[in-house]
Amino acid sequence: MKAPRGAGMPLRGDRIHRYVNAFCPLCHEEEPTRPLEQVARLSGWLVVRDERVWLERGCARHGLVRTLYDESPEILTWLEQWTAPTKVHTPDLLGNFAPVPAAYADGLPEMQTQHTCILLTDLLDHCNLKCPTCFAESSPALASVAPLAEVLASIDTRISRENGRIDVLMLSGGEPTLYPHLAELLDEVAQRPVVRILVNTNGLLIARDDALLDLLTRHRERVEVYLQYDGQSAEASAHHRGADIRRFKEDAIERLSSRGVFTTLTMTAALGVNDDEIGFVVKRALDTPYVGGVTIQPVFGSGRSSGIDPLDRLTHTGVLARLGPQTGGLVGWRDLTALPCSHPHCCSVGYLLRDDAGTWRSLVSLIGPERLKQWLDLEPDLLANRIADDTIPADLRRVVKDSLLDLLSEQSSLSHPSMANIWRDICQTCDLGIGTLATLAAARLPGQQQRLRRLLGERVLRVTVKPFMDMNTMIEERLTQCCVHVATVNDATGGHQCAPFCALQAWEPLARTRLSTATGTTGESVR
Amino acid sequence: MSAADRDPRLVTPSRVEPTDRTDAELPDPLRLCVFATVALLGWLLGPVALLVFAALGFVGYARARRAGLLRSRCLLGDTRLVLAYLAALVVAGGVGVWWWIR
Numbered sequence: 001m002k003a004p005r006g007a008g009m010p011l012r013g014d015r016i017h018r019y020v021n022a023f024c025p026l027c028h029e030e031e032p033t034r035p036l037e038q039v040a041r042l043s044g045w046l047v048v049r050d051e052r053v054w055l056e057r058g059c060a061r062h063g064l065v066r067t068l069y070d071e072s073p074e075i076l077t078w079l080e081q082w083t084a085p086t087k088v089h090t091p092d093l094l095g096n097f098a099p100v101p102a103a104y105a106d107g108l109p110e111m112q113t114q115h116t117c118i119l120l121t122d123l124l125d126h127c128n129l130k131c132p133t134c135f136a137e138s139s140p141a142l143a144s145v146a147p148l149a150e151v152l153a154s155i156d157t158r159i160s161r162e163n164g165r166i167d168v169l170m171l172s173g174g175e176p177t178l179y180p181h182l183a184e185l186l187d188e189v190a191q192r193p194v195v196r197i198l199v200n201t202n203g204l205l206i207a208r209d210d211a212l213l214d215l216l217t218r219h220r221e222r223v224e225v226y227l228q229y230d231g232q233s234a235e236a237s238a239h240h241r242g243a244d245i246r247r248f249k250e251d252a253i254e255r256l257s258s259r260g261v262f263t264t265l266t267m268t269a270a271l272g273v274n275d276d277e278i279g280f281v282v283k284r285a286l287d288t289p290y291v292g293g294v295t296i297q298p299v300f301g302s303g304r305s306s307g308i309d310p311l312d313r314l315t316h317t318g319v320l321a322r323l324g325p326q327t328g329g330l331v332g333w334r335d336l337t338a339l340p341c342s343h344p345h346c347c348s349v350g351y352l353l354r355d356d357a358g359t360w361r362s363l364v365s366l367i368g369p370e371r372l373k374q375w376l377d378l379e380p381d382l383l384a385n386r387i388a389d390d391t392i393p394a395d396l397r398r399v400v401k402d403s404l405l406d407l408l409s410e411q412s413s414l415s416h417p418s419m420a421n422i423w424r425d426i427c428q429t430c431d432l433g434i435g436t437l438a439t440l441a442a443a444r445l446p447g448q449q450q451r452l453r454r455l456l457g458e459r460v461l462r463v464t465v466k467p468f469m470d471m472n473t474m475i476e477e478r479l480t481q482c483c484v485h486v487a488t489v490n491d492a493t494g495g496h497q498c499a500p501f502c503a504l505q506a507w508e509p510l511a512r513t514r515l516s517t518a519t520g521t522t523g524e525s526v527r
Numbered sequence: 528m529s530a531a532d533r534d535p536r537l538v539t540p541s542r543v544e545p546t547d548r549t550d551a552e553l554p555d556p557l558r559l560c561v562f563a564t565v566a567l568l569g570w571l572l573g574p575v576a577l578l579v580f581a582a583l584g585f586v587g588y589a590r591a592r593r594a595g596l597l598r599s600r601c602l603l604g605d606t607r608l609v610l611a612y613l614a615a616l617v618v619a620g621g622v623g624v625w626w627w628i629r
Contacts, residue, residue, distance in 0.1 A: 003595075010543060026534060056538075066538045310536055472536075 014049040017073065021100075021476035024059040025067065025310065028471040033508045036102040041476060048073045053317075055473060067310040067472040070345070071318035075333050079317075079348060084340030084376060086481065089115040090161040092490075092497035100476050101507050106490060107497025117341060117483035118198075119158050119166055120501060121151060122516040123185075124174040128204055131241050133268060133299055144520025148181040150496075152188055154487040154515055157496040165193045170226070172200040174516060177212055186219050200226045200266070203252030204245065217259040225256055226295070229265040229284075231277030239273045240299075257290045262457065264293035271314040278319060279326025282463060286330075286352070286360060290457040293464065301470035302505035308470075316467035320348060323463075331463060334369070335362035339464075340376060343481040347466050354459040469502040479503050489518035553596045556587035560601045560609060563616055574623020581616035588613060 022044040028034070044057030046069055053076055055069040070076050092107025103109035108116075125144040127134070159166055169189060171179075176199055179185065189197060197219070205212050206225070216223055227249070230236040234244045256263045267274075267281045278296055285291040298314040317333075324332035336350035351363040364372060469478060482500035490497055491513055504510045512518065559580075566580035588599070592606045603609045 012541060025536065062537060064538050064540050065536050067536055 014047045017046040017048050017053060017076070019043075019045050020055070020057075022055055022057040023471055023474050024057065024062060024065055025471040026062045026065060027059060028506075036105055036507060036509050039101055039507070041099060044475075046475075055475065068313055068315065069473055070315045072321055075317035075320050076345070078334070079338035079344045081344075081373070082338040082340050082376075083344055086113050086341065086483075087115040089113075090163075092161070092495075100479055101503050101510065104499040104503050104507075104510055105513075107488065107495075107499065108485065112480060112482075114342065114481050114483040116158060116162055116166070116485045116498060118168040118170050119155070119485055119487060119498065120170040120172050120200075121154060121487045122146070122173050122514045123151060123171055123176045123179040123182075125516050125520060126178060127173060127175040127202070128178060129175070129202055129241055129243075129245075131202075133240050133270070134303055144516055145180065146516045146519050147521060148184060148188075150489075150515065150519040151181075151185060154489075154496040155189065155192065155194070158487070158498065159193060165195065168196050168198060169194045170198040170200055175202055175205070177201050177205040177209075182212075183215055186215065186223065190219065190222065195222075197223045198226050198264075199223060201228070202241070202245075203227045203229075204248050206255060207248040207251035213255055213259060216256070216261050220259065220261045224262040224264065224292075226264050226266050227252055227256070228268065229253070229281060230268055231274040232280050232284075233274060233277060236274035236277060239270065240268050253284075253288060253291065257288050260290055260453070260457065262290055262292045264295055264462070265291060266295045266297065268297050268299050269314055269319060270299040270308075271312065271318075275314050275318070275322060276326065278322050279328075282323070282327050282331060282461075285461055289454075292457060292460065293462040295464045295466055297466050297468065300468045300502075300505075301472060302468070302502070308472075310472040315473075316345065316348065316465055319465045319467075330360055331362060335364050336463065336465065337364060337369075337372070342483050343478040345467070346478055346482070347464060349462065349464045352461040352463065360461075468505065471506055474502065474506060487515040488513040489515060491518075553594055554591060555596060555599055556584070556591055557600050559584040559587040560599070560613070563613055566620075567616060574620050574627055576620075577616060578620025578624055581613050581620050585610060585613040585617055 021041045023039060024042060027040070040060070042057040042059055044055060047054050047056055051073065052068060053070040053073050054066050056064060056066045059065055089108055089112050091110045091112070093109070096103055096106050096109040097111065098106070098109060100109075100111075103111070123146055155166065155169065171182075171185075173179070176182065186197065199216070203225075206216070206227075216225065228241075229249055230240045232246070234246065237244045237246050237249075253263065253265075265281055265285050267278065269275050269278060281296070282294050285294045296319050298316065298319055299308060301308045301310075320333035320336060323336075331350065331352060335352070336348040338344035339347040339349050352360050353363060353366065354360050367375070467473075469475070479500045479502060482502065484501040485498035486501050486504045488497055488499050488504065488510070489495070496515075499510055499513075504514060562580045563577075563584040566577040569576040588596075588606055588609050591599075592610065596606055598604055599606050599609050601609050603612060
């Protein structure tokens with residue numbers, strides 16, 4: 001008799017989205033201080049199952065490890081359409097071809113594929129709060145303060161490796177407004193080719209300290225405030241900040257707005273805590289002059305933060321999906337695109353513009369997604385047709401493309417000095433129907449710059465979603481294309497260098513090399 | 528580690544279980560056996576019906592067994608027993624017809 005015929009192999013029941021290199025969260029939790037050379041890069045994949053995107057990797061010790069990567073495959077696929085060419089970088093150590101993450105012990109390695117869009121500098125480990133979800137694990141008990149000379153040396157090193165310019169310097173910590181040399185630092189940086197400075201703050205001091213407010217106002221053409229703002233409920237404040245400090249937040253917003261200091265509300269959002277307050281934060285920003293941006297960051301598990309369910313958590317696409325229902329359809333996920341300069345999973349961005357009739361509309365809806373892709377040169381298939389049919393001169397097309405790329409990049413915000421040119425090119429050439437904005441952006445009359453600044457502060461809002469990775473969501477390609485780099489100091493040589501933000505927060509041997517921790521002194525008193 | 532304290536991130540890769548599936552995936556002509564039983568009752572009234580349905584069932588099960596079906600969902604279980612049963616019915620049907628036309 002013949003051998004019985006089997007039924008053959010069934011389908012897997014899922015769909016592989018892409019193949020990735022990842023890391024084992026269980027190994028990491030067993031030994032968080034493991035030397036970087038001993039961290040294994042694992043084969044894995046992003047897979048769609050039950051209408052969710054899961055990260056699965058094979059660990060030699062633990063077997064198949066599955067964690068939630070993103071909530072919506074549909075939105076993730078939308079984001080992946082928006083990628084643009086990256087820029088050249090200078091490795092901190094030439095010839096550093098070590099694998100991730102060990103490579104970052106010597107700064108940016110050869111295999112990094114994006115330059116530094118944002119240099120994040122931790123000025124001190126000290127903070128006037130001890131937030132339960134702080135990734136930097138700052139607290140009042142930590143007094144380590146980076147010497148001003150070291151901070152400036154780090155900035156100068158980066159300027160030299162960025163071909164003579166830093167697009168964005170983000171001052172962080174700890175609480176950077178407590179830095180004892182903040183005024184001198186801002187004056188010194190003003191003398192250097194640093195286009196914009198962001199101050200990443202909890203706002204407690206801004207709400208009370210007039211001298212600090214004067215300092216920020218004096219530098220407002222170049223300085224923008226990133227203010228932690230977690231929503232309207234006391235529960236959200238208590239969960240993320242350890243106390244109900246909403247009064248301070250509201251005072252800080254009002255004081256910054258009254259001084260014309262551009263402010264971005266930075267919301268840390270967690271599932272079941274304040275994921276239903278995303279719409280409130282967007283509306284708060286729309287209603288407040290000079291609040292030019294909202295950044296929503298799903299809470300991630302590095303640092304002090306814990307208690308995140310790796311199988312059911314708020315993700316990048318989850319935030320995007322909540323935008324429409326929570327803003328009454330004012331802004332939905334199709335109004336945002338992935339930030340073209342970074343990995344498409346790392347950040348999404350959208351602009352809302354209030355037209356002359358008082359209606360808020362998104363840049364994507366005004367231009368149209370297909371046309372936007374054409375302007376950004378993201379549709380190679382359409383190239384042939386455009387060459388034949390497009391009546392717009394090639395040089396003008398290039399100008400608009402560059403303007404859009406600048407707008408949709410990590411370096412942009414409404415306080416960017418070239419913002420007038422960017423909006424002029426986009427508004428006029430794309431015919432967005434925003435007459436006043438276009439007229440002002442094009443004008444060269446005395447005093448128009450300030451009028452344009454006020455107009456941008458009242459009628460433009462930048463919405464971004466920024467999901468940082470912890471070990472449950474970490475994939476290598478996002479580190480490789482990361483452009484948010486934290487200033488670090490080489491353990492062996494003492495030289496200044498930097499490393500991708502998520503890598504530094506996740507791996508303790510890298511976290512030790514952050515500027516404030518590595519060079520900090522405990523003798524100085526903070527503000 | 529017990530199943531209760533196993534980390535929920537640890538999952539078992541999907542596998543197939545070939546032994547369970549072999550018989551289940553093969554065609555099981557159960558209804559033919561049912562028809563034959565009904566025909567047995569019919570034999571009391573008409574042995575020709577029994578002969579036809581029992582023969583049909585026998586052929587069906589013979590093919591299924593050649594294709595590898597060793598167990599049937601029929602109460603008799605083993606397909607050899609089912610075949611013997613159907614053969615007995617065929618004989619009974621033939622005898623009945625013989626008696627009927629004699």
